[in-house]
Amino acid sequence: MRAAAVxxxxxxxxxxxxxxxxxxxxxxxxxxxxxxxxxKDARGTxxxxxxxxxxxxxxxxxxxAIVALIRTGVPKPVRHPAPMPxxxxxxxxxxxxxxxxxxxxxxxxxxxxxx
Ligand code: HEC
Numbered sequence: 419m420r421a422a423a424v425x426x427x428x429x430x431x432x433x434x435x436x437x438x439x440x441x442x443x444x445x446x447x448x449x450x451x452x453x454x455x456x457x458k459d460a461r462g463t464x465x466x467x468x469x470x471x472x473x474x475x476x477x478x479x480x481x482x483a484i485v486a487l488i489r490t491g492v493p494k495p496v497r498h499p500a501p502m503p504x505x506x507x508x509x510x511x512x513x514x515x516x517x518x519x520x521x522x523x524x525x526x527x528x529x530x531x532x533x
Pocket of ligand 1: 507
């Protein structure tokens with residue numbers, strides 16, 4: 419009985435996670451404007467770094483660090499010519515920030531399991 423409840427909970431959590439990921443992709447490629455600098459596939463442009471590799475320039479790759487960076491932007495980029503504005507210059511709700519952060523994190527986590 420207890421095990422069934424735990425399984426059900428895990429299932430709901432997993433489904434919720436998937437939804438958050440696709441919602442995050444929508445923000446990334448849509449109103450979040452992230453794609454304008456990071457590229458539609460998030461592999462980077464001369465304006466902003468690749469987010470699908472395992473190399474992080476400004477953060478440690480953890481979800482809280484990614485959330486914080488999206489909120490503040492990057493006023494002084496390390497390797498790129500122009501700053502990232504807070505939330506990419508868009509107005510995002512907390513839910514949208516969390517979703518796009520989870521999406522960004524999933525891009526590199528997927529990679530590291532393949533490699
Ligand atoms: C105006 C261009 C621009 C937009 C729009 C933009 N970024 Fe960025 N982003 C940057 C720059 C520049 C950096 C810092 C690169 C550096 O330090 O050299 C950065 C860094 C990051 C990093 C850290 C990468 C690392 O390797 O440390 C993440 C994560 C990120 N952006 C996510 C996002 C998300 C999510 C959005 C949309 C909400 C977004 N960005 C919108 C330009 C942009």
